[in-house]
Amino acid sequence: MKRGIRFRRLPGAAAAYVRSAPGTYLWLLLLCLTTVALRHMPPGVAEHFLRKRSTNLHELSSHPVRALIASAMWTEGGYVLPYAVLYTVFHAQAERWLGTVRWLAVCLAAHVLATLASEGALLLAIRDGSAPRSAVNALDIGVSYALVGVVAVLTYRIASPWRYAYLAGVLLVCGTPFALAPDFTRFGHLVSAVIGLACRPLVVGRGEPWNPKETLAALRD
Numbered sequence: 001m002k003r004g005i006r007f008r009r010l011p012g013a014a015a016a017y018v019r020s021a022p023g024t025y026l027w028l029l030l031l032c033l034t035t036v037a038l039r040h041m042p043p044g045v046a047e048h049f050l051r052k053r054s055t056n057l058h059e060l061s062s063h064p065v066r067a068l069i070a071s072a073m074w075t076e077g078g079y080v081l082p083y084a085v086l087y088t089v090f091h092a093q094a095e096r097w098l099g100t101v102r103w104l105a106v107c108l109a110a111h112v113l114a115t116l117a118s119e120g121a122l123l124l125a126i127r128d129g130s131a132p133r134s135a136v137n138a139l140d141i142g143v144s145y146a147l148v149g150v151v152a153v154l155t156y157r158i159a160s161p162w163r164y165a166y167l168a169g170v171l172l173v174c175g176t177p178f179a180l181a182p183d184f185t186r187f188g189h190l191v192s193a194v195i196g197l198a199c200r201p202l203v204v205g206r207g208e209p210w211n212p213k214e215t216l217a218a219l220r221d
Contacts, residue, residue, distance in 0.1 A: 021092035023100045028087045031143070032080050034073055050074060050141055055115045057123055057136040068112055071141045086147060094150045097157055102202045103150070109199060110149020110192040115140075118188030125184075140185070145192040148174060152196025159209035167197075 018025045038046050052059065053070035060067050075083065095103040119140075125131035155167045174193040178186040 017092070021095040021100075023104055024087050024091040024095050027091075027143075028080075028084060030073055031075060031083055035075060035078060035080050038074065039078060047139070050076070051137065051139050054138070054140045055119065056138045056140050057119055057126075060115075060119055068115060071115070072111055072143050072146060074141045075143065076139070076141060083143070090147060090151050090154065093157070094154055097206055098153075098202060099206075102206075105202060106149050106153050106196060106199045107146040110152075110195045111143075111146040113195050114145040114149070114188040114192040117191045118184045121187055122184045144185075145188055148189050148192035149196035149199070152193040153199045153203065155197065156200055156203045157210055159211040162212050163209070 038050075041049060053067070053074055055067045055071040091103070091107075094106065097103075098106070122131060122135055122138075126133055126135055152170050155163055155170065158166050170193055174186075174189045178190050
């Protein structure tokens, strides 16, 4: 009987969870809509459309604000479910913890600064001849820089000593691909993680860190 009551409460609990992170789920809804729109475009048209909304060097030099905003509203993969999971696990948790304004500040800092860092590194590579000049029009869209920044700032949500294991995992996931096969996107992910960690002042006054040991004890009880 108790189990049936719990199942009946799930829809209400899910709705309450979504309402507690409005920025996260509005962004996710926008990604769903843009993904559907992209699927209805012919391949050639879609590529041109995305390139005009890319944070490549050409668009950043011509329309920097538009490029930075528009690039975070589209994805290349065409699948929303992985983003729904990642947004729920990381973005929603961060927004519920930090509040919408501070969460958004972390997202913007990671997205903008990591984009500028990676594209700046690409510009230097083009100038010294180690990257082709055609790279100024490379397709560069997506939400991964903001996501990595939020994943990193959640380090401060976890109590010690589990915090250090989480931090090691973040640095391993972001640093290993860059160390093994460096490219500008992977460099941007590493920069995003550093930016997220640098957002520590934003977590001041946001309550006690989450203690996994206490949560496990409560579940057993």
